[in-house]
Amino acid sequence: MSSNSSVQSFWMTLRNSLMLNSIFYENIQNTPKNRLIALVIVGMATLSHMLGSGVILLINRASFPVLVLALFLDGLSVIVGYYCWTFIVFKFGQWLKQNYPAYQELLSPIGVAYAPQVLNFLTLIPLLGRGIELILSVWSLLAVIVAVRQGLDLQTRWATLICLVGWIPIQFVISLIQLLEQELIV
Secondary structure, X not given: OOHHHHHHHHHHHHHHHHOOOHHHHHHOOOOHXXXXXXXXXXXXXXXXXXXXXXXXXXXXXXXXXXXXXXXXXXXXXXXXXXXXXXXXXXXHXXXXXXOOOOHHHHHHHHHHOOHHHHHHHXXXXXXXXXXXXXXXXXXXXXXXXXXXXXXXXXXXXXXHHHHHHHHHHHXXXXXXXXXXXXXXXX
């Protein structure tokens, strides 16, 4: 596969994920290519989150040690959140359905569903940052629900329940990290 077609495949995957294309999620396969694309999307989401937070911290004149610590925590929260959310979906899915896919097989569709988080750098827009963050978070939740529903052949209500069980604590932890960062700046 040429480099140009790989880049084109990546952008099509990102587009389909952002559009919550249910056929795309139904057909996504756990191949090395899709695992790599999912990891790239999660990596881009991490960098985007760090960029948005970093600019806000710089505007608020955070000291260098606080800036480094905050960026580390922001990046870590996205990555750990991805793996924890996948694990929660995996465990609850096992409980609800026999012949449920392995944990590793869920990493690709859930990683690709993190596509809205690639736009997280937009949270640096004054007065709109928190609202944008909430919209992107809900958009990611919807993408994960579609991925779980389509890819795992579950009813929408069960996919929603499973995804919410993971999403709520992740949002809570991210909010705690943001409060900690605000306290460190003061």
